[in-house]
Amino acid sequence: MVDGVQMGYFIAVSKKILEPRREWARKILEEHPKHLHWYKHKCFEDQPNFFRELISSLKQQFNQSEGVHFLQRIDGCEWDETTGKVTGLTRFGYDGEDFIELDLKTLTWIALKPEAVNTKIRWDADRADLRDAQYFLNVVCPTWLKTVWNTARSSLQRKVLPSVSLLQKTPSFPISCHATGFCPGRAVMFWRKGGEEIHEDVYLGEILPNNDETFQMSADLSVLSVTPEDWGRYDCVFQLSGGVDIITNLNESIIRTNWKAPVSVTELSV
Structure with missing residues (x-):
């Protein structure tokens, strides 16, 4: 290394x-x-x-x-x-x-x-x-x-900024702030609420290598701690060594997921 x-x-x-x-x-x-x-x-x-x-x-x-x-x-x-x-x-x-x-x-x-x-x-x-x-x-x-x-x-x-996405498996799973494609592999990522860094209900992942000499990392936020009225107060912050911060606001409309709501019995019978 x-x-x-x-x-x-x-x-x-x-x-x-x-x-x-x-x-x-x-x-x-x-x-x-x-x-x-x-x-x-x-x-x-x-x-x-x-x-x-x-x-x-x-x-x-x-x-x-x-x-x-x-x-x-x-x-x-x-x-x-x-x-x-x-x-x-x-x-x-x-x-x-x-x-x-x-x-x-x-x-x-x-x-x-x-x-x-x-x-x-x-x-x-x-x-x-x-x-x-x-x-x-x-x-x-x-x-x-x-x-x-x-x-x-x-x-x-060389310095390459990542693409940052908010990912969630299902509505009950943590929201993962995922950054990939950055370089060098010296970076930090954290969640903020109201501009203040938080640690409770936040799970930080390790920096992992990609196959193209770039890196990826994630920081998960438990949705159990997020009330509906507080959504807009949360930010995910990515900091690359010697670079600018990338700030992603917690917005339900930009969360990427493969989950689909199950079809109800009433909808099936119509």
């Missing part, structure tokens, strides 16, 4: 698939074969074995003998183009909860759960691995990030 945009993905178990998701990502891998070689090694050889061993160890630590469990790893870096500051991150999660994180300042691991203490002790003792992680996050990752940025800058910086 680069600035919220998926660059590529891989599958290492059933099939060995490594595929760029953007044309600029494909171009980078073609022009920098060392990057492609590194990804293939990590994806198909290094990480699968590491994950198998770690998840087996964690199941023992958590006293788990069966069931499906999830191990997640985030490696990344942030580069401030203005100041030149680089911030690296490595964090593991297990079964949806943060487990352990690397502190680059002290070059030690931070146990984010009591069960992670034994893992911290073992990993803190491996100084060679810690130095490798430090070098990757402070040197390799930002170098690659700058390479990607120089190639993908125009694509990542």
Whole structure:
């Protein structure tokens, strides 16, 4: 991921698939074969074995003998183009909860759960691995990030406003304010009443990618909280990073739905 945009993905178990998701990502891998070689090694050889061993160890630590469990790893870096500051991150999660994180300042691991203490002790003792992680996050990752940025800058910086619609499945379902086709993938959406942002009876969705390098998101408002006389006081507000706000007033006439009122018995008999 680069600035919220998926660059590529891989599958290492059933099939060995490594595929760029953007044309600029494909171009980078073609022009920098060392990057492609590194990804293939990590994806198909290094990480699968590491994950198998770690998840087996964690199941023992958590006293788990069966069931499906999830191990997640985030490696990344942030580069401030203005100041030149680089911030690296490595964090593991297990079964949806943060487990352990690397502190680059002290070059030690931070146990984010009591069960992670034994893992911290073992990993803190491996100084060679810690130095490798430090070098990757402070040197390799930002170098690659700058390479990607120089190639993908125009694509990542482009701004496209979305089309915004009000959708509703049936009159008793929440009203969904849906925005699609926007870029970049940094935006917020919320509902207002009388000009004031509201949170109660509002359900915010995640920003999701479309197939054309744009994004979509939605914010649902429960109709149970909306009285007929208050309809005109509600607004859906979409804010794109660095762009203008798109404000959509809650108006029954513009709500899109496939629902049709059922035909009554009296109407059928006429």
